[in-house]
Amino acid sequence: MGGWADVPGQPKYQRIAEQLRRQIDDGALPPGAKLPTEDELQAAYGVSRPTVRDATDVLQAAGLVERRPGRGGGVFVRERVTIDAYAWRDDQPMSTTSEADLFFRTVREQGYEPSQQFSTRVEPMPADYATLLHVQPGSTAAVRRCLRFVDGVPHSIQDSWYPQWLCEKIPELFSPHNIAQGTTRLLAERGYHQVAALTTTGARMPTPIEAALLQIPVAAGTPVLHNVLTGYTADGPLRISTATFAADKVRLVSAHGDIDTITRHRR
Incomplete structure (x- = not known):
């Protein structure tokens, strides 16, 4: 040594x-x-x-x-698995592939086994999300959560926030079960076609709940990446989807220009 x-x-x-x-x-x-x-x-x-x-x-x-x-x-x-997340492919607002299917495909392409746990809860809309969605802070929202795993290890927390007015029109959003075709396709089938998405990503320390769910050791000092995506129809903002990752478990990959060229030549 x-x-x-x-x-x-x-x-x-x-x-x-x-x-x-x-x-x-x-x-x-x-x-x-x-x-x-x-x-x-x-x-x-x-x-x-x-x-x-x-x-x-x-x-x-x-x-x-x-x-x-x-x-x-x-x-x-520590055992660590770092997964590449392809923003240009996975965050497309008009994708016909469900969010879960995209996650499973991305993980399996990299040689690992994905899984997830699903839950739904009703919560007051946080003020910052309410501003983005043009609704009253504290108004009811359905929060659909996927806790996702890679080879059995917690990888990310995916929360999607749907305002009360939308849930009243599409009551399936309150369902405690996963929506097989994905919520994006369900919304499109009911006339809410998402045509654009705005994404912001920041880094911060995890909340106690996030640290517990993602199994981040208390002494590790590992930050999380917090991704907030606002989906829009032609008439305005519709929903918010957030993704929270332990920073050592994901790499956010972006691409520009002729994506097919990159795909053909990337190893």
Whole structure:
């Protein structure tokens, strides 16, 4: 493991953390691997136990490792699956493919197995969403949620918000069951054709509920990407769909120009 070249002003624990991070990134410490013990790291780098602990704390805060207690415990490299999400394909407002089918196809194309859990609840419309949908804040909304998994590990939280006036016209939106053809197609069948979508994406720390659902360790310090899509008919805004991802589980892929050319040549 050896020492390192001195960098003026950089604490020793940060240099140790950087060397361990590189070993994780290049596969020398693969997912599931156990890091050297604190005693081994002390001997390898000639530092104190608190310095070693500070170094592994940095990796834990970055979501790269996790601590396991008990016999056989220690610090282990976290298992992580990162899925590419293709915005130019999956967020098309007039797609005839259901949202669930798009998710399943995207995940399977990358060699993993998708699954999801579905639920519906009724909640007051948040003020920012109400502004986007031109309805009164606090008015009733149906929230249709898909908690999605990749190889059995929570991947994203997908919430779709439908204002009360729309639910009164299409009561299936209140249904506790998944809509087989997808809500976009159901809305189109009832005369609400979505012709445009506006998407914004930001990063923030997860709420306690999001951290629990996505199994983000409390000490990890992993942010989430929060994607808000507003769907429009020709007459105005119709619905909001949000997607919340642990930032280390997704890459948002965008493309411009002749998409067919990219598809033909992309490996």
